[in-house]
Amino acid sequence: MTSPRKDWNVLSHGSAILPSHGREHNLSLVLQTLADQGALSRADLARATGLTRVTVSELVAELLHRSHVIETGTQEGKRPGKPSTLVDLNRPGLRIIGVDLSGIIPFRAAIMDLDGVILQSFSSQGRGATGQDAADQLLELLDTALAQCQVPVLGIGIGSPGVVTDKGIVLSAEKFGWRDYDLRSAVEQATGISTHVLNDADCAILAEHTFGQGSGHMxxxxxxxxxxxxxxxxxxxxxxxxxxxxxxxxxxxxxxxxAECSCGNIGCLETCISLPAIWKALSEGQPKNQLDQQVAAYLASAVAPLLSVLDIRNVIFTGPRDVVDQALAQALHEALALRSHTARASDFRLVLSEDPEHLVLRGSAVNVLFHELGIA
Known part of the structure; x- marks a missing residue:
């Protein structure tokens, strides 16, 4: 089990353009309010959203029909007369399947609830697969997870290395030899379940933004x-x-x-400071404190311009705890301060993720919630 739900940061959805978009926006607004505040009466929902009671009643009726919300009981003691009926997200009746393809360990999947809590987790049997073998391994893992899920699945979320389009096409993922691979369609055709694919680092930042130490600029x-x-x-x-x-x-x-990189170029950053490069250096006897300084200098040189250009004051640093530890975080903070005025600001903060193991999985759930329910 992961940490309990906190007040969520909310991703921007943009503006409605057509009337149908406006209705979907209002449906999302109701769902987002329930996600933030928990079970509410229709009257309380109207007050919280600024919508009329008639509109809220219509929206709740539609969401009940979709099984996205449920009635959870009555609200006692607020006013005389008939108690109000409470509605909430269908937390007990919907699940999300998340998949993390990013690790050096085998592929991982998890059954999660709508609050991103991991209820059950799974790992694939093999490792190092590429091409169609990697896709087949993913589908086998999903079969295992779906077979163990006893309630309807809202959607499947996948965090993949590489460049991933908004349509779920992996334009390039050198680790798997995938190029222009329509991963979303492959999974949807195999499972019949709506699927959303996102880059693994993007999944990780969604998890921190929603459940962790994130902010509006990070x-x-x-x-x-x-x-x-x-x-x-x-x-x-x-x-x-x-x-x-x-x-x-x-x-x-x-x-x-x-050094030759898997992308075909030479001298790429990951040839110097990715986990395989770090583990290789440690195995060859390079002291950890010396390696921390080297990794920090490389990473800071790449990141400092981003901090200054975007004026970012909140940095989350994550990876396996045996490598990405407080010593490396401190070295990175100092290296950034040498290279960017922004990193020297009094309100600048660089912190380690509190849940590095599950970030991609939980972020894949956020991506499903965003696309299927319009909430984050």
């Missing part, structure tokens, strides 16, 4: 198979013109770095 740095970066400004996930925002791992900082 960066998340993640050391894994590669070097991931997620960016949120004005409560909006930054994805970029080609959906490659935050792809720090394939930045080349120094001309003298010539």
């Amino acid at each position: 960066i998340l740095l993640r050391l894994g198979r590669g070097v991931g970066c997620g960016v949120i400004t004005h409560n909006t996930l930054v994805r970029g013109a080609g959906f490659a925002a935050g792809e720090l791992g394939h930045v080349r900082l120094h001309a003298q770095d010539t």
